Amino acid sequence: MAKTPQDLTPYDIDLDRNPANFQPLTPLQFLERAASTHPDHTAIIHGTLRRTYRDFYARARRLASALSKRGIRRGDTVSVVLANTPAMLECHYGVPMTGAVLNTINTRLDAAVNAFTLDHAETKVLIVDREFSRVMKDALARAKVKPLVIDYDDPEDKGDGERIGSLEYEDFLKEGEPDFAWRMPDDEWDAISLNYTSGTTGDPKGVVYHHRGAYLLATGNVLTCSMRKHPVYLWTLPMFHCNGWCFPWSISVVAGTHVCLRQVRAAAMYDAIATHKVTHLCGAPIVMATLLNAPASEKKPLPHMVEFFTAAAPPPEAVLAGMKEAGFNVTHLYGLTESYGPAVVNDWHSEWDALSSADQAAKKARQGVRYGALEALEVMDPETMQPVARDGASMGEVMMRGNVIMKGYLKNPSASAKAFAGGWFHTGDLGVMHPDGYIQLKDRSKDIIISGGENISSIEVEDALYKHPAVQAAAVVAKPDEKWGETPCAFIELKPGASANADDLIAWCKQNLAGYKVPRHIVFRELPKTSTGKIQKFKLRDMAREA
Known part of the structure; x- marks a missing residue:
């Protein structure tokens, strides 16, 4: 907003922006600088x-x-x-x-x-x-x-x-x-x-x-990941996902080396880490499971402690312990496509090292605090737009604001306005704020299932199931999964006189959905509903955990 004459101070008069003192921020300059400063350093290994x-x-x-x-x-x-x-x-x-x-x-x-x-x-x-x-x-x-x-x-x-x-x-x-x-x-x-x-x-x-x-999140990654000059980054995170969390730009900031990997396979990952002395990698829980469950013949001693950054569902205690033993230091991140990828980090305190493994796992399960590049992070009541109590129990919606929040949704002004209502970005995720200022997610108001780092809309899966001629009602929720973090679990009511088994419905979904969206579990039962007929998904989530 332009200043009015009465707003001007001596520091505003005749001190204007010009090409000498103002240039637009862009991550494109990171590559130009790396090439001019370290032209012969290896940028890409494939x-x-x-x-x-x-x-x-x-x-x-x-x-x-x-x-x-x-x-x-x-x-x-x-x-x-x-x-x-x-x-x-x-x-x-x-x-x-x-x-x-x-x-x-x-x-x-x-x-x-x-x-x-x-x-x-x-x-x-x-x-x-x-x-x-x-x-x-x-x-x-x-x-x-x-x-x-x-x-x-x-x-x-x-x-x-x-x-x-x-x-x-x-x-x-x-x-x-x-x-x-x-x-x-x-x-x-x-x-x-x-x-x-x-x-x-x-x-x-x-x-x-x-x-x-992109400039700010890319530099934020470097600071958050404590990257020194010339890190070696292994590409286990898909670059199509939030532009690889902006790491294609981050690595140029410190003239690091990209180690490309077409497929996430244990042997290839261990070979790359050992051969190229990889320092950092990112990935969903499935990447951790792949590394830990590899046969002994594929595993190799790591050259040093490797920094592993993960998002999606928090890693179980056993996985964290296994990763530490294998030579990986795991840091939990949180963000959305709308925040250029992760903008929240579980910033570890050295005094937590003295905690029991169970207490450490409880700390690591929290999403954490804002990146330095994110201006504000709160858990708020979406109706009053006031922060909830910092007691680790009062539920609210996680909201963000800052320069690493999207411009908006392309050709969708109504969705953009809804997302930015009240001057905050509404994540749609429900959580609590702990007394120490660390947030922790408790539910997803949009019923998005995060499986292997991929977002799956429960409604999209339900729509596919509803198209099956034998299905009367369908509800899909997340079921915890040790390998994938969580996977879709479908609860089904069949039409009177109709018949179908789990294999039938899974085959049907495979014809109508991308493979990773297909439910891995099908439960046939009457769906719990409210007096107005709304399906009670919170009850189904409890059932899915036991199924």
Whole structure:
């Protein structure tokens, strides 16, 4: 808001912004600085492939140049369906260097959802790894938009997927110039990326990130993770998820090394950690389970204590103990797509080291306190918009505000207004505030199930079940799972005279949903309801824990 004359002080008069004292914040400069300061340091490792920061920066500029020659400009959308590969890292810089917006599509989604995403984002260019060509060919056939399609052949694993584009990624890069004079964003509020989040009703919502927020969360990661210069980061977290929690940009801040990994497999993870002396990695509980449950023949001694950052459901005590014994220090994070990924950290106190393992697990189960990059975090009564008592018992909605909160939902002003009501971002998660200022989640008001780090809408799964001719009523809740954190559990009432078993319904869901959304447990019973006929999901959650 502009100052009125009466608001001006001597510190405002003739002391204006100009190019010498004000530049828009953008994470794109992190790569430029790393390349100019540490040009020969290894930036990317992918199998036998090695790329320095000089190469990384030049290839990102080639990509930006090639896109610009194809007419891509500020505000255009470039969608990518890529695994954790060097191309995905290059897209995080090359696409926004043109002023365009990067849309990383979840590689696990089905064609119908992907077609919606392409149309809603008005995708102009689509880059597709051949592994995912089948589902994307189907999505393109369903979509109204007709983007330029570019195939990506992973140099370490080309796979046998069909080429569906008009040219291959490396050939496309040859169209660009390695010294392309990319431009800074016109404004740090300009969009840098678009991430779709699973909604509880209707279509997915497009979460818009800006350059300022990406810059701040990326540097916030470095501080939160205590990263020293030249860390070695293993990519077990999908880069399509909240732009890899902004770590594609974070690692350039400290000129670190990205170790790419197409598939999360125990042997590959242990090999990478031992060979490349990995210092940091992030992942859902499934990654921890994969590491701990690996056969002895696949495990290798770790070169040092490895920092492991996890979100989603808090790790059980046994998992935390196992990870510590294996050489990993686990830190619990919390955030949402709308907060650029994690913006809350379970900031550990050294005096807690003296607690029993059970008490330590109780401390680690809490989501924690705000990142330094997040201005405010509260548990509030959504009706009065007043903070709840800090007693660890009074329930409220977790709310945030600050520069690492999204711009809003693309083309959805009503959803944006609802999310920002009262000047706070409403997470939809219910929790408590402990006396020491640490928050802890207790429930999810939107009934989102987080399985292996992926958000699953219970309503979407219920909709699929309701379409089965034998199903009269369906309710889906989270069931705790040692491997995945939690998985969908479906409670079913059949129509009078109809018959179906669990295998029938699971097979039905597999035809209508992405694989990770399919219920792993089916319970046939009368659903508990209120006097008005509303299903009492809190009772079903208790039953699911026992089922």
